[in-house]
Amino acid sequence: MEVCPIIKNILLLDSEGKRVAVKYYSDDWPTNSAKLAFEKSVFTKTQKTNARTEAEIAMLENNIVVYRFVQDLHFFVTGGDDENELILATVLQGFFDAVTLILRSNVEQREALENLDLILLCLDEIVDGGIILETDGSIIAGKAATSSNMDDGASLSEQTISQALATAREHLTRSLLTGFINRIGFPSGLFSIPTLLRFLDPPDLKVVLCCNLLSPVF
Incomplete structure (x- = not known):
């Protein structure tokens, strides 16, 4: 045996x-x-x-x-x-x-x-x-x-994928936002979402930015 x-x-x-x-x-x-x-x-x-x-x-x-x-x-x-x-x-x-x-x-x-x-x-x-x-x-x-219920039970592979997607989303969002700021001539040294929203007009554009930018990425 x-x-x-x-x-x-x-x-x-x-x-x-x-x-x-x-x-x-x-x-x-x-x-x-x-x-x-x-x-x-x-x-x-x-x-x-x-x-x-x-x-x-x-x-x-x-x-x-x-x-x-x-x-x-x-x-x-x-x-x-x-x-x-x-x-x-x-x-x-x-x-x-x-x-x-x-x-x-x-x-x-x-x-x-x-x-x-x-x-x-x-x-x-x-x-x-x-x-x-x-x-x-x-x-x-x-x-x-x-x-260990790590990340609410997500597996290591799931966490890695989530992190990668979050990083890609952040890079894309920041890239688009930077290009937009450059086009409108907004002073980059003063950049913050609340300041940007006060600077922009009309109101509907503010709503769009709020929906898309006020996220955990920022």
Whole structure:
């Protein structure tokens, strides 16, 4: 009978080896002090390696640790010494991809701390009780975002599309408005919607501008 791969922990540490987000799924480290000692050991063993272009592998305390560094964040996934390294690396990649999506590709400690709740939700979506649930980063990030009711339940992809449309609408509106202001000779240094409306005539033009310009874009 084939045994399912077991993940012992997933760690996200900073460039000094301090915790950013961690999850343990094994009793190998029964106390918080034991967990902190392991984190210190794994950081010390790996900190001088070059794991910024692809994942690296290390043996520590009869465990296999796969890891990768990006900016000031260090990603780790730990399994037993009999676990398949490729499976551990796949879990690591899924976690990394999910965090990259959550942080909008700005993978650094400050952004991670500001989105810590989402990163912890990502960990919950990847592994449950040591059993691997999901390794696709986009699915992990999407479920985490939904669980947190991010942007009233909108998915990351929906948010990205909404942001893109809003940006395009803003650029178009401002471009049209700038051209209109230039044509009527309105002093650009005095521009504001209320001032512009007082300057314009007839009234129906004011109504049109109110309807089209008094929006969240401004």
